[in-house]
Amino acid sequence: MTRKITHASLYVKDQNEALRFYTEKLGFEVRADITNGDFRWLTVSSKDQPDFEVVLLPLRASDWSLSQDDVEVLTRLLEAGKLGGPVMRTDDIHKAYEEWKEKGVEFLSPPTDQPWGVDAVFKDNSGNIYSLQQRKK
Amino acid sequence: MNHERLHIARTFIDHHYDMPLTLEHISREAGFSPYHFIRLFRLAYKRTPHQYLIHQRIEKAKELLRASDLSVQEICYTVGFESLGSFSTLFHRVVGLSPSSYRKWSPKQPPPPQYIPLCYRIKRGLD
Numbered sequence: 001m002t003r004k005i006t007h008a009s010l011y012v013k014d015q016n017e018a019l020r021f022y023t024e025k026l027g028f029e030v031r032a033d034i035t036n037g038d039f040r041w042l043t044v045s046s047k048d049q050p051d052f053e054v055v056l057l058p059l060r061a062s063d064w065s066l067s068q069d070d071v072e073v074l075t076r077l078l079e080a081g082k083l084g085g086p087v088m089r090t091d092d093i094h095k096a097y098e099e100w101k102e103k104g105v106e107f108l109s110p111p112t113d114q115p116w117g118v119d120a121v122f123k124d125n126s127g128n129i130y131s132l133q134q135r136k137k
Numbered sequence: 138m139n140h141e142r143l144h145i146a147r148t149f150i151d152h153h154y155d156m157p158l159t160l161e162h163i164s165r166e167a168g169f170s171p172y173h174f175i176r177l178f179r180l181a182y183k184r185t186p187h188q189y190l191i192h193q194r195i196e197k198a199k200e201l202l203r204a205s206d207l208s209v210q211e212i213c214y215t216v217g218f219e220s221l222g223s224f225s226t227l228f229h230r231v232v233g234l235s236p237s238s239y240r241k242w243s244p245k246q247p248p249p250p251q252y253i254p255l256c257y258r259i260k261r262g263l264d
Contacts, residue, residue: 007254016233023234023242030243033199033232034253035192038183041253050244055257 007043009055011074011083012126015042018056021125025103028054038062046088054086059126078127085129093118093134142167143181146174150186154193155217160186194218195231202240209236 012018019042022028028044031053035041039062043053059075061068077083090096093111097120101107108129109121117135124130146167150158163186164174178186194216201212210221213236218224229235234242 019233024238028242030203030239032252035196036253036258039253039257041257047244 004051006051007053007055008086009057010086010124010126010128011059011078012056012124012128013059013075013078014126015040015056015058017125018042019044022054022056025100025105025125039064081123081127081129083128085123085131087131087133089133089135091134093120093132096132139177140181142169143178146178146186147182147189150190150193154190154197155215157217157219158190163190190217191227191231195228198224198228198236199232199239202236203243203245209240212236 019030022044023030026046028046029050031043031045031050033040033042040058042056044056045051045053059071059078060066061071066074074083097107097111100122105122107120107122109119111118111120111132111134117133119134120132122130122132146163146169149163149166160171160175164171167174169177175185178184178189182189184192197216198212201207201215202209205212207215209225213221213224218227225236228239232239
């Protein structure tokens with residue numbers, strides 16, 4: 001028996017802009033992209049981890065999902081960096097930092113030594129905050 | 138009764154999206170006058186027949202960009218667009234990436250499962 005997480009969702013302000021960020025800046029791949037009614041199921045994943053998909057969930061009011069109030073609250077939390085965030089691991093944090101910074105990814109903290117290795121912090125173009133780690137060998 | 142005829146019209150678009158369809162053509166298939174047809178179709182499916190047609194073409198184009206070796210130009214004509222320029226502009230506006238960029242960032246193999254997980258379908262009242 002296996003039990004794996006295959007998808008985790010992130011709220012994004014605009015799916016098209018998020019798709020551009022995750023592909024052109026981070027180098028992620030489009031994994032699923034289907035539209036049903038006005039809902040677009042859009043997922044991306046790192047090339048190194050095709051079986052873990054990040055669902056880019058639109059932060060938008062609709063009859064079935066979020067109310068306008070929900071959207072306002074979530075947008076405020078997202079912009080304040082209060083919604084938690086994913087952690088990514090790399091085997092070369094300095095290279096990743098230089099590459100992504102060059103492409104315009106906003107870093108809140110450059111690679112910084114930590115007891116467990118080196119850690120940097122960046123955010124996506126919706127405001128989701130990521131930790132980028134390189135563990136000690 | 139209207140519901141059935143609208144469904145016929147939608148299915149007609151699904152099967153003939155690659156043809157140069159006109160509103161008159163589609164509404165005639167379903168036995169409506171064009172004006173009445175647009176109104177009812179929009180009420181039922183939240184978009185006009187033209188928007189639905191464009192949506193089907195773009196979805197098909199995404200599929201071909203992922204799975205086929207056809208050129209962007211060939212895909213443009215295969216899904217029913219007549220001008221590469223307007224196809225590319227529209228594709229970029231709807232999808233967020235240009236057709237060639239979308240192909241670049243979509244893995245070729247294996248084809249991704251195209252389904253929406255149940256919890257998202259329930260939450261959004263999807264079919």
